[in-house]
Amino acid sequence: MATVTLTIDNVKLEVEQGTSILDAAKQIGINIPTLCYMKEINAIGACRICVVEVQGARALQAACVTPVTEGMVVKTNSAAVRASRKMTLELIQSNHPQECNTCLRNNNCELQALSEAMRLTEIRFVRPAQSHSKDDIDNSSPSIVRDPRKCILCRRCVAVCEKVQGVKCISAVNRGFETIVAPPFDQGLNDVNCAMCGQCSLVCPTGAITEVDDTGKVWRALDDPSKHVLVQTAPAVRVAIAEEFGMEPGTVSTGKLVAALRRLGFDSVMDTDFTADLTIIEEGNEFIKRVTEGGVLPMITSCSPGWIKYIEMYYPDLLAHLSTCKSPQQMFGALAKTFYAEKKAIDPASIYSVSIMPCTAKKFEAQRDELTDSGYQDVDVVLTTRELARMLREIGIDWESLPDEDYDAPMGLSTGAAVIFGATGGVMEAAVRTVYEVITKEAMPDINLTPVRGMEGIKEATLKVGDLEVKVAVAHTLGNARKLLDKIRAGEADYHFIEIMCCPGGCIGGGGQPIPTNLDIRLKRIAGTYKADEDLPIRKSHENPAITAIYEEFLGQPLGEKSHKLLHTHYVPRGVYRKPEGLPDKVPSGDHH
Amino acid sequence: MGAECKCNCDQEKKLDALFAQYKGNSNGLIVVMAAIQEVHGYLPKDFLVKTAEELGVPLSDVYGVATFYAAFSLRPRGRHCVNLCLGTACYVKGAPDVQTILEQEMGIKAGNTTEDRRFSLDLVRCLGACGIAPVLTVNGEVYPRMTAEKVNEILAKYE
Numbered sequence: 026m027a028t029v030t031l032t033i034d035n036v037k038l039e040v041e042q043g044t045s046i047l048d049a050a051k052q053i054g055i056n057i058p059t060l061c062y063m064k065e066i067n068a069i070g071a072c073r074i075c076v077v078e079v080q081g082a083r084a085l086q087a088a089c090v091t092p093v094t095e096g097m098v099v100k101t102n103s104a105a106v107r108a109s110r111k112m113t114l115e116l117i118q119s120n121h122p123q124e125c126n127t128c129l130r131n132n133n134c135e136l137q138a139l140s141e142a143m144r145l146t147e148i149r150f151v152r153p154a155q156s157h158s159k160d161d162i163d164n165s166s167p168s169i170v171r172d173p174r175k176c177i178l179c180r181r182c183v184a185v186c187e188k189v190q191g192v193k194c195i196s197a198v199n200r201g202f203e204t205i206v207a208p209p210f211d212q213g214l215n216d217v218n219c220a221m222c223g224q225c226s227l228v229c230p231t232g233a234i235t236e237v238d239d240t241g242k243v244w245r246a247l248d249d250p251s252k253h254v255l256v257q258t259a260p261a262v263r264v265a266i267a268e269e270f271g272m273e274p275g276t277v278s279t280g281k282l283v284a285a286l287r288r289l290g291f292d293s294v295m296d297t298d299f300t301a302d303l304t305i306i307e308e309g310n311e312f313i314k315r316v317t318e319g320g321v322l323p324m325i326t327s328c329s330p331g332w333i334k335y336i337e338m339y340y341p342d343l344l345a346h347l348s349t350c351k352s353p354q355q356m357f358g359a360l361a362k363t364f365y366a367e368k369k370a371i372d373p374a375s376i377y378s379v380s381i382m383p384c385t386a387k388k389f390e391a392q393r394d395e396l397t398d399s400g401y402q403d404v405d406v407v408l409t410t411r412e413l414a415r416m417l418r419e420i421g422i423d424w425e426s427l428p429d430e431d432y433d434a435p436m437g438l439s440t441g442a443a444v445i446f447g448a449t450g451g452v453m454e455a456a457v458r459t460v461y462e463v464i465t466k467e468a469m470p471d472i473n474l475t476p477v478r479g480m481e482g483i484k485e486a487t488l489k490v491g492d493l494e495v496k497v498a499v500a501h502t503l504g505n506a507r508k509l510l511d512k513i514r515a516g517e518a519d520y521h522f523i524e525i526m527c528c529p530g531g532c533i534g535g536g537g538q539p540i541p542t543n544l545d546i547r548l549k550r551i552a553g554t555y556k557a558d559e560d561l562p563i564r565k566s567h568e569n570p571a572i573t574a575i576y577e578e579f580l581g582q583p584l585g586e587k588s589h590k591l592l593h594t595h596y597v598p599r600g601v602y603r604k605p606e607g608l609p610d611k612v613p614s615g616d617h618h
Numbered sequence: 619m620g621a622e623c624k625c626n627c628d629q630e631k632k633l634d635a636l637f638a639q640y641k642g643n644s645n646g647l648i649v650v651m652a653a654i655q656e657v658h659g660y661l662p663k664d665f666l667v668k669t670a671e672e673l674g675v676p677l678s679d680v681y682g683v684a685t686f687y688a689a690f691s692l693r694p695r696g697r698h699c700v701n702l703c704l705g706t707a708c709y710v711k712g713a714p715d716v717q718t719i720l721e722q723e724m725g726i727k728a729g730n731t732t733e734d735r736r737f738s739l740d741l742v743r744c745l746g747a748c749g750i751a752p753v754l755t756v757n758g759e760v761y762p763r764m765t766a767e768k769v770n771e772i773l774a775k776y777e
Contacts, residue, residue: 193678198678602677
């Protein structure tokens with residue numbers, strides 16, 4: 026491979042041809058500061074913070090977009106470089122509200138951190154009026170808030186929405202000081218083709234895009250003695266929340282999470298993993314039924330609400346491919362106000378059902394009109410991992426000293442198959458573990474389905490299940506989902522079963538997870554997820570005794586009448602910019618009750 | 619599409635031909651938008667949605683382009699486009715007084731169109747004719763050395 030020799034800050038080094046100055050400098054231990062740059066997603070030289078001096082060049086060069094050349098001499102620390110960076114920062118700050126103390130991103134803000142690192146001591150340029158006002162804040166979405174006052178126009182959100190998710194519901198509008206990153210036609214995010222995935226909120230360097238903060242609702246419920254407040258925790262939260270308290274990414278902290286929720290005062294702490302196991306039973310049986318009775322194939326998973334909104338908008342003609350299973354969050358919600366209420370003799374009207382999710386789209390899902398099969402809104406409020414951490418910090422939880430505690434019955438027991446729902450490929454692996462044994466009535470020789478694990482965008486595997494060759498595919502990110510869906514539309518997809526997760530890496534990389542979330546951190550959370558699976562005594566959903574019990578006591582049969590009513594749902598063809606013509610109002614079109 | 623055909627149908631056909639020519643091709647974005655602006659005098663929302671769908675360009679990008687270039691307008695334009703220069707020379711020679719009178723007579727603020735669609739009034743920066751400042755143009759026709767007194771006489775020429 027061709028290399029180039031250059032000098033950076035008097036250090037001679039050899040790097041691969043095509044390397045940017047930014048990456049080359051890393052090799053000698055210099056992290057050139059950036060605000061708009063994101064590896065492989067956004068290298069546009071827009072923020073001008075990464076400028077360096079290149080000998081012989083007319084002006085300072087943006088290190089993120091300037092490739093090294095043979096014999097290049099670079100200074101990353103000269104007076105001109107430092108002065109330019111500081112001036113740029115000062116100018117950005119001059120149009121930025123100085124309200125760090127009350128910002129959701131206080132102490133976790135790249136603009137703030139950079140101002141601190143550069144010892145910005147004053148902002149000399151004060152604009153008579155800033156470009157955007159509080160009236161421009163977009164509160165329309167149940168998932169995401171846009172505050173254009175805090176936007177530094179780095180375009181990271183636009184890049185992730187376009188290049189990772191293939192949606193691009195926001196773009197730069199207007200020009201000059203009037204520029205605003207926004208949906209078209211002054212609409213709110215709730216009115217446009219936003220999947221609510223929240224990846225934009227993960228990459229925003231400031232507080233311009235954040236999750237909707239619902240902690241106030243939960244505090245009010247916890248303070249209300251007439252409410253029975255219960256909580257469920259998603260698989261991906263337990264491998265990420267410790268990061269909010271300074272622990273290494275991927276630390277598995279299931280027991281501490283349960284203890285922390287009890288400290289907050291929840292009346293019952295149960296687990297979404299229980300309904301993840303239940304999903305496998307229902308979805309596995311639905312799959313077997315579709316294969317044996319000639320149903321629509323490939324069948325596609327339906328756990329990820331950002332993915333569901335995306336297919337409803339972009340591929341409404343393919344909705345019959347979706348499993349009719351509700352997501353584990355919504356199965357839990359429906360059972361909490363029926364099964365659990367009956368068993369505990371609690372009036373379901375007094376139950377306040379909270380879920381802790383790695384996901385901003387779950388907030389949207391909980392508010393969907395049709396997810397009210399208990400007779401109430403099945404899940405009352407959704408908190409992201411970040412919001413839960415905020416509540417715990419508020420009451421001074423010392424994470425490291427928390428004991429490990431167990432979930433409450435009857436929806437607290439789960440298996441390794443449920444834990445791996447949090448990683449891309451996990452739902453498929455969990456389903457295969459069960460479907461194999463249900464069909465063949467034999468133990469699966471190796472339950473680790475490694476070909477569907479890992480960060481590759483689209484993964485495939487073929488398995489022999491009895492007489493059947495089952496072909497499966499797994500995709501994460503909506504951009505990769507689109508590739509599979511186009512194959513289905515073209516009639517070129519001969520898969521039986523497809524798992525799709527909206528976010529990169531699956532839910533462990535969800536839009537509600539701790540910031541930062543990057544490739545390295547995603548890999549660590551995935552490793553933690555598979556470790557949690559291996560450490561659990563039961564690793565197959567159909568071997569969960571609590572699942573056997575709920576069918577015996579309450580549900581009856583998988584795909585039976587009660588399951589059909591409480592655990593399955595329908596989907597809504599939405600279209601991208603307007604309602605599609607010639608499609609039913611919902612799919613499946615019959616009443617699912 | 620719900621948009622009415624207020625112009626002649628040959629022009630609508632020209633638009634349809636452009637949509638067909640650039641189907642799935644984002645390179646045609648500016649060409650198509652310019653044609654819509656020419657046919658309708660502005661960019662009706664329905665046509666921008668159609669542009670996004672036909673060319674396969676995100677609507678947010680279409681809207682971003684529409685709001686970036688001064689040549690595009692998102693609101694209906696009047697039959698007569700009145701541009702007043704507010705460049706430095708025109709400004710010091712009294713253009714602000716002309717602006718006040720124009721806004722009074724039309725009953726609108728600059729940047730808008732009269733309810734009867736008779737006039738659109740816009741402020742521009744330096745038309746390069748500083749020797750005859752302040753300069754007013756109506757539909758491209760140049761009126762030199764404008765004063766507040768001349769405004770009514772000129773507007774009366776345009777129905």
